[in-house]
Amino acid sequence: MTRYRPTVVEVDLEAIRHNVRLLKPPGVELLAVVKADGYGHGAAEVARAALEAGATRLGVALVEEGLGLRERGIAAPILVLSELSRGSEKEALAAGLTPSVYTDDGLGGLAEAAGAIGRPVGVHLKVDTGMHRVGRWPPQAAPAFARSIVEAGLVLEGLWTHFAVADEDEAGTREQLRRLLEVRDALRAEGLEPACVHAANSAATIRFPQTHLDLVRPGAAIYGVDPGGGIGPRFGLRPALTWRSAVTMVKRLPVGERLSYGWRYELERDATVATVPVGYADGYRRALGNRAEVLIRGVRHAVAGTVTMDQLLVDCGDREVAVGDEVVLVGAQGDQRITAEELAAHLGTIGYEIVAAIGERVPREHVG
Ligand SMILES: Cc1ncc(COP(=O)(O)O)c(C=O)c1O
Structure with a gap:
């Protein structure tokens, strides 16, 4: 398909x-x-x-x-x-x-x-x-x-x-x-x-x-994936998985605007907000809203407001961001890396659950 x-x-x-x-x-x-x-x-x-x-x-x-x-x-x-x-x-x-x-x-x-x-x-x-x-x-x-x-x-x-x-x-x-x-x-x-x-x-x-x-x-x-306590990376294991998407919409919003379902994130200054087509139906858990970060142009940005079924929002502040920019949810971009363990820590779980829960709707591409 x-x-x-x-x-x-x-x-x-x-x-x-x-x-x-x-x-x-x-x-x-x-x-x-x-x-x-x-x-x-x-x-x-x-x-x-x-x-x-x-x-x-x-x-x-x-x-x-x-x-x-x-x-x-x-x-x-x-x-x-x-x-x-x-x-x-x-x-x-x-x-x-x-x-x-x-x-x-x-x-x-x-x-x-x-x-x-x-x-x-x-x-x-x-x-x-x-x-x-x-x-x-x-x-x-x-x-x-x-x-x-x-x-x-x-x-x-x-x-x-x-x-x-x-x-x-x-x-x-x-x-x-x-x-x-x-x-x-x-x-x-x-x-x-x-x-x-x-x-x-x-x-x-x-x-x-x-x-x-x-x-x-x-x-x-x-x-x-780390079996616990950081022993995996210390042993020299390499994470095999990168979960990425791309920005599909960009808006400049004024201070005070609130984002997504429940309006649980309020802009403290004018900001550029990016929309990313990943949601909890893909296994990106709703509870990651207002907690996790993603990578765009090698910079960490906050996942802003409630993660919805198919999309999430990112507060990019005054950074430049454009439709089509790569967004990394798990994995490396530039010299930054978001691990499955980092997402797991926000949710009180382990990296195993993060990777195993990525939905069938997300295509797997194999390289190397
Ligand atoms: C019976 C059995 N053996 C081995 C493993 C591998 O465990 P781990 O992923 O911690 O290496 C599992 C996974 O839970 C298991 O159920």
Whole structure:
């Protein structure tokens, strides 16, 4: 479809490759987490770039996401990070998706579907070591469950867990790792040795080499989104995403005029006000009005007044601005940069949510 609106997300695939190369420890596999359309960056394109840079596997949250990657011609192993939705097993296995498993019901559904596939099906047993979202709990119950997996005719290819506090709590992360390794050792004692034991998300990949095991599983960091506390930029990660638009209208308004819905922004002096075609329907949150800044001609300007569904206003003061000028909402312009983390701070959230929430209405363009 022809694009007429100048609003676009540009994703620098060379930044993705750089981040993957930086994150992949020698001798350890890297699974690139590309769920939620690659954290809003475009799953298939990111997956290809990550694989080119040394990733050997991909991770998704949903069967649908895995099938979407297969439709786009991606043949690499894809781990579904939660159990397959009931009813999806046959299609998922036929597409060669690798299931996670942790409940008796889930195992039952898988075993039935695997029987119809006619070739060995490898699965990854997920252990809940303290996150308490999904996974076999308590960890001491995992070895018996592993035996059921094997008895059901499936191949125990992986054993894994997910960290809850790798960005902030070393002792907590060590304890989760200890619980996982206890399961691994118990399995070993029974002669069961999953080829792939894994735990590390982005923060653990960067901060705790002892968690690398057979494979690291970063998401945010491959996009250059900070996993927490500024560790991403300090590690040398490069943000891959630029969200830009362009000025569509410019007005000179007198002191005292108030802007946008609710008239919540009043000009304290005569000012040039620019209109930008980005709104909360694109994922630029309404609460950013009167808080965030954008870049025009390399200068920071305030987002003035309420962000509307499709447009926002910018107070440019006495600076020159013209229709067609580039507006950067996230990313760099001149020597200025607005990070996803900066927007997140205005909203009491994390950079992950900012990039993942950019709407489908905004086209993704891939460069590099
Ligand atoms: C199971 C699992 N592994 C890995 C990741 C990647 O985490 P991060 O983006 O913090 O690296 C996620 C993302 O939330 C996840 O759910």
